[in-house]
Amino acid sequence: MALQSFMSRKCVPYTPVTSHLKDLTVALVSSSGVYMEGQEPFTENGDESYRVIPAEATVSQLRFKHGHYDTSDAEKDPNVIFPLGLLHDLAREGFIKKVSNKHIGCKGFSTDLKAQYERLAPAIAHEIERSQADAVVLTGG
């Protein structure tokens, strides 16, 4: 069952962090409409799907399709909204342990809000749960 269907917003899920930053493997999850070259772009209107962006994705392979914000900066420099390149830099510097093997892009917009809460959100959480990530940074589009 999706979390949103039984958990009030008054109750906030919270997982304490027990590791230092330098020991964390970090994933990105973004409703910026980010996807990888070769994957199907998001649709013009409502879209309840998501894309898995693998570890081997390079910043130059990232694409954006959204419709609710100007993607021109993101197309020039994906770090403005999906900081995969910066995360790799932080891993090289030892600020974090590692960049996760799996990242998620979605559009996060649909006229069927219930579907986003009850299907999209749990499906993404399940993907992350099965990845190497032990911490996640999220950005919105």
Added chain:
Amino acid sequence: MCHRVIVAVQREIEAKGIPTVLITVVPEESRMMRPPRAVHPKGHKLGRVLGAAGERDKQMRVLTEALRQFEFQHVPGTVIDFEP
């Protein structure tokens, strides 16, 4: 709405036992959804969440501020505003 959905996603991940932090530029919408951890770089806009294209130093300040939320007890459901 995308900013509400991303918090719904965040809450689902956090409930799986994986800590999360949101970088939001629509803090009023994000606050309504009670994110486990969130930061708001003041003055930043949609499409330039971490900064404009090429502003690497500013982007890095935003990302590291977000990651630093994992280092202390963030008050769940709140959004921390900061000057990037």
